[in-house]
Structure formats: C-alpha cells, structure tokens
Amino acid sequence: MSDGAGNLYSCDLTRIRRIQLPAAWRAAAGCDAAEGGAAGAAQPARAAAAVSTLPYVAPDCISGMVFLPPATAQQEPSGGEGGQQASSGAGCLVVGTSTALYRLQLPMSEAAAAGGAHLQTQLLAGCEGDRDITDGPGDQARFSSFVGMTSDAAGNIYLADEFRDDFDDDGPCVHVRRVSPAGVVTTLVTDLPRHHWWSPAILPNGYLALGSSRTRLLQGRLLLIDLGLAPVLQQPRPTADDAPASAPGRSLPADLGALLDAQPDGTADLTIRVGERRFHVHRAILSARCDYFKQRLAGGAFEDARAAELDLPDADPDAFALLLRWLYTGGAGIPPDQARGVAELADRLLLPELCAAAQGVVAASVTVGTVVDYLLWAWGCCESRGLCGFGELLAQLKESYVSHHEEVRREAGPSRQRLGQEAPALNVELFDAVVDQQDRQSRKR
Template structure:
C-alpha cells in the first residue's frame, strides 16, 4: 500500500490495474497467527497515518502503512507492528480490563469489528468455561468488558447491524450421547451452527463520506411518515387518547379504525359509547406491549424484544391482529433456551387452552425444540420440567412419547446404514 494511499489507488484505478504490496513485518515469526484485521484511514482517532489494526490470540497491534519499497508497487515493504493492548503468551491468563499492555485477553481468534465511534469490538473466548465475552477497545488503548454479553460457546465474526445490534455466529463440534444399541458409531461428532443477534446499542458504522454524500437524504415512505407522526405525539392532530395502566397514548381514530378490527368495532358509529369518547381505557394490558403494538399499527413493522414477545402476542391476539401475533410468537420461539423451554411450553399450552387455536403453531414448534434437545434440557432445567409435569402432565407425557419415537427412528436409520 503506497503513501499517499489515495493518490496511488487513484492512479491504479485510472490505469485499470490493481496495486498489491506485500508487507513483511519485522520480528514476526511464522508461527504467529493473525485472526482479524481492520483498516483505518489517515487522520482518525487511531493515529495521523493510515494503518491496519490486527489481532493475534491475545494481543492487539497497529501496523502503520507507509511508502512501498524502493522497487515501487508490488515490491516487498517493511513494517514494524506496534503493540496496542494485551501481551503475547501461550499460557492461559485471566481476562483483565485496563490500558495497553496491562489488559489481558484469553483468546481473540474469530474476527474483529468496528462501531460508529471507531471503537474495536473483540470477541474473547474462555477455553475453560467455553463462553465468549465481548471486549471493547478505545483508540487510546483502554480495554473494557461489555457487561451482560456472555454467550455459551465459541462465537465468531462479530458484526454491528444498522440498528446497533450485535450479530455473531457459533460453529461448534458437538459429541452426541452414545447409543447403547449401536456397536459402532459412524459419525461421533456433528456440527452445530448458531447465529445470535444481541440487543446492544452500539453506534453502527457509517458509510464512507463519499458514499454518504452520493446517497443523499433517504427517500420518504408511508411507514416512515406515519412513524414520525406517532413520535410527534401529543400534538394537535391526535383526536383520541388510549389509557393503558398509568400511561396515556395519543392516537388517531382513523388510523386505528383502518388498521385494527378491534378498534374499528369499538369506534364505529353509535355501536358503542366509545365512539364519542375522547379517552378510552384498555384494561388488563401491558403499556410496553401496547406501545409496540401501536408502532406496528402505524408503520406495519416493529422490533419486538425477546422479553416482550409473550405480552405482545397475547395483546395482539386480543385485539384481533393475527399477523402481529404470529410475529411475536416467532420472537418467543427464537429466544427459547434450555433454561426457558419448560416455562415457554407452559405458557403456550395455557394460551391454547384460554385463547384457542392461534397459539397451536407455536406450541408445536416448542414441542419440536424440546424433543430435539431433551437430554440437554433434563441436565440443565430439572426444576422447570418438574413444574411442567405438575401443571401439564398430559403435555409432558406427549413430549416423552415424541422423544421415544424420535430416538427409535434415529436408531432405525443407523441400522440401515450399517446393513
């Protein structure tokens, strides 16, 4: 990479060529691996010169990008990596927040990301506990651990989504439980691929200045304009107030009537006294769930947090919004884990009994989830299973029968392969 890099790149582009420069890093042995690289242009908070930031197993380095070797582009250049944080070591050390060489990492392999404030996001894997934590490194070399973000497994390739959420994936070799009926197991391991999206609030990385300028202002849209109208409340345009618990929501009758059959019936003509009321009450509803439902009515879309999935699903079913109810149920299904599956099954079964068939699809999904991971659930969530046995014995019996059928089918497939 030449200096100034922009001039060299422009010259190569004009000639229709690609410039490649190999950087031979001084003092860098062949056994030291690089697990992630991030580029910073000149004049950023990471330094006045253009540079690469890269990570090894337990350290972070800065590599200045200077002029090419005397032979010109394509020749081998020479650069000296500068240690920014951590320390090279083959020994396992405890994680330690701090600045520069005082910070300690356990295993940084698996990628690097940058947020909109030009902080580095590093995933740090603890080999002993098989958990992944998120470390944050500021341009001044200060390393901190992001609270509340610890995932089981070795998560890799962190990426910040446009809404500020963090995404990563886990690719793990899992050893299944031995099958006593088989004399030989052909495949002792199988691969489990998972993707996690965590509701963080990182500043998303922006477009390059040139691309942002070329893009111009975003186009107007009906969902965007109606969302802005909702955000502007209360104002002179609202003609109705909905009281949910201690909160009041200023809304527009026409939008609620057009988008929701429940409100269409409640606000229609002289069918109810509510049609002339300036304020209506929605009893026995969660204000936070209603706020999300209202966003969906105005814009046609809403991000339902995992902890609000159940409340939104129940309220959407009550207010005759099957599409939103299904979307909220999908959130519940996607967020279930071994520690929560029993409680989720209890909730879904209760909804089927009290609300009818709108929750049968979710209950079937949760049953399949349990059957596929029954052994793991029994190891980690015995208290939840006891509650399930006590409150829904028929459902627990159905799950046990499905588990036996699943195991029998797997054994039959294995025997057919051996024969």
C-alpha cells in the same frame, strides 16, 4: 469477502469464486476515483459484475477464508510446502479446510488463468485430514474442525476449533486458536461453553464474537470474548469538499412515526387508557389498520364510536406501545422479554401479522433454560385461544424440547417440575415423544 480493490470472493465447496465489480460502481462508491473519470463523464448505461472461478481446487471442502492485505502478508510460513516468496503487492487469500490452512498468492493475470496456470499455494499451518488439537509452527500444528475464520489488523487469523470426544456426552470442547502470519498456531481460550461455536468476527471494540449454533434451539446465541484485538477497520472515504449533507428522504412510515412521537400535539381525537398510561391516537389510523378498532369505533355499532376516551383492560402498557407503533409505521422492534406480551395482545386485537412476528421473536430467543417456560406459555395460549394462533409455535417448542431433552434436563431442572403440575397432559405427550425418539435412535444403531 472483499480485497478492498473491487473484488469479492466467496467459497463454493472446494472452489473459490471471484466477483469483479465494474469500475463505475467502485468510482461511485468512492473507492476508485481514478477509474471513475472526471465529474460528469459518461458512464455505460448498464454495467455488470464479472464472475469467475479462481484456478484453484482445495483438497477438501473450504470451511473458512480471509483476505490478508500486502502489509500483513509478508512473513514466510514457518513450515510446509512450497518455496515461493510470500510478499505480493496484492496480498493473499488464506483458505481453511477445517484441518489445514493454505495461503494463495494474489494477483493472477487473466492471461495466466486462461492458459491453465494455477494460483501459487503454500501450506500455512496444519496437516490435511489429520485431526487433533496441537499448537506449534506450520505443519507441526494440528486442527480438529472449525467453521469460519477472521483476521486482525496485524494479519493474525482466529478460529474456533472444535474437538469431540466420542465418550463425552456433554458436547464438543471448543478452543479459540490464533494463527500468526508465519503459521505459528497458539491456543488462546479452552474453557468455552460446550456448544457449536463458529463464524468468528472481531468487533470494533476488540472483542472476538462467536455465533452458535447448528441446532434450532440454540439459534441466536452470541459469545463475546475480550481479547483486546485490533480489528481491520475500513478507512473513511473522502467526500466532496464542504459538500452539504443532503436531507434524508421522506417516507410515510417515518412521517407517521414522527406523528405518533409528537403526541399530544392537538391532532389526536381519541385517548386509549391502558393501565395507568394514556395514549393519544388518531381514530382514522386505528380504524384503517386494525379490525378490532374498526369494529369498536364504527358509527352506531358501539357507544365507543362517540367516546373521547376508551379503556383497554387487562393489557400491558409496554406491549400496547409497541403495537401502536406497528399500527402507525408497519414495523416495530420487539424485545425478546416483551415478545410474549405483544403476541397475546396482537392476537386479541385481531392483528395476525404482528402476532406472527412476535412469535418469531419468541422462537428465536428460546434456550434450554427457557424452553419449558415458553412451552407452558404457548400451551396456555392454545388452551384459551385455540391452536389456530399459537399451534405452530407450540409444535416448534415441543420439537426443540424433545431434540434437546438431555440439555434441558441438566439446565432447566426446577422449571421441568412445573410441567407435571401445570400441564400434565403436555408432560405426558413430551415424555412419550422423548421415548419414541430414543427408540428410533437405538434402532438406527
């Protein structure tokens, strides 16, 4: 987190670390032109950031922190400890411990810190250690448990507060709550899906974004809520008057990608037919980058070595287009809905790195509603190709299914029936694993 003046702040359990960037770095970035000196002025050959620990110890582990600039940090909290004035020319930090929010006034001189002085702190809202969901001003409000905070242009703080009922097995109730600069807490949203939503952020379009979750199966979920918020937007940095934009640097992946995009331009010496589509390619690139094509195009080994057009039967054209871009450039953005097709084709064409990358996309996109379909697909791949290519992914999917079997049972009903019909041995294995997990959990109790 940055204060816009060359200082970065990070949480370390109950302490706050400050990273002060060298003036030369800030001048080069255009954020402190005065300190940068005149154009062409000599700069130190090597500059280093200064790392220090702020003279403050939070009463509990810090679960969120935001910086409020001076224009949004003027209002006095409506309740709580301390009586110092909130206004400051340097703004303030607001630190949260999951049950309370505190305001830390900035700046603090190096001499004061060296003398053992502490940052001025003030309770903004909540009560340390008292967990509940209660709206109200200052110390009358209560928080239950949250991770991460964000702020808007007016200095309002937003967080996802999680409340769990010990007698409710459907997961925690999550409330989106707003804390005004004066410390007044208001609940805005109460009907979120029951997952561990956390780490809020305000997008440029005014939406509040929440990430989820703490479990592997729910990784990658993003919830967007249209609250019409005003984000804190970074001001554009001034540039040199009428400075011409420099041309982007050339790179081999970019040039080869441009070569692929230009086809057919007369340079290709081979056409590959996949379904109804034809791809114009270069033999030398395919032979150098893919063992499958190296063997198929080797002189004297196959008639394909002299053919002007090759067939690639039983392949998906869209998956092959992504594979071809990976061969030319060394990278390709794999959409989740095409990841399984790319993984199968990459395995078939002897490209283990691309196969692994596509399987990673599959693993990251699995949900309780799709885990059974993914399991059956991975199981089929292992049955037809062996465990060496898809065994690790299958093990991950099995673990996800077992760990979240109650959620899968509620949300993936029809697809679960396919397990018994299409893969009875897998169905029995998963059932046994669920029973074993339940036995372990009951013994722990």
